[in-house]
Amino acid sequence: MSEPVSAQRVTIRPYQPADLDALYRVCLQTGRSGGDATPLYSDHKLLGHVHAAPYALFEPSLAFVAQDAAGVGGYVLGALDSHDFEARLERDWWPKLRARYPEPPASVPQDQ
Numbered sequence: 196m197s198e199p200v201s202a203q204r205v206t207i208r209p210y211q212p213a214d215l216d217a218l219y220r221v222c223l224q225t226g227r228s229g230g231d232a233t234p235l236y237s238d239h240k241l242l243g244h245v246h247a248a249p250y251a252l253f254e255p256s257l258a259f260v261a262q263d264a265a266g267v268g269g270y271v272l273g274a275l276d277s278h279d280f281e282a283r284l285e286r287d288w289w290p291k292l293r294a295r296y297p298e299p300p301a302s303v304p305q306d307q
Contacts, residue, residue, distance in 0.1 A: 203263050210251050210258035210270070217260065217267035218251055219243035241296070247272060249288050254280065 210218075222243040226232030232242060250272035251258040261269035274280035 205261050205263045207259050207261050207271070210255055210260055214260050214267055215248065215251060218247040218270055221267065221270060222247040244292055249284050250274060253283055253288070
């Protein structure tokens with residue numbers, strides 16, 4: 196038997212800067228193979244820094260959110276040119292994050 200379909204209206208609309216916190220939240224709440232990754236991360240923005248925010252900030256014309264009466268519950272993000280996008284992130288996004296999240300010292304054992 197199939198799941199009941201919600202009668203609640205969902206709108207897909209262009210991303211707006213005010214949606215950024217919602218992108219971080221949705222990314223975290225779906226970051227465990229579709230499940231909630233909140234208990235896995237002490238920094239609840241880490242997944243969003245990698246998988247959502249850069250698309251919204253650097254390719255906003257290709258960023259959309261799914262919204263219902265409860266708020267933003269999903270997103271669709273893309274990049275027009277993956278190579279150019281990654282080059283821009285390497286120049287303008289990743290250096291700040293690498294400074295914020297440095298590699299652990301060599302003395303810290305790595306997970307096998």
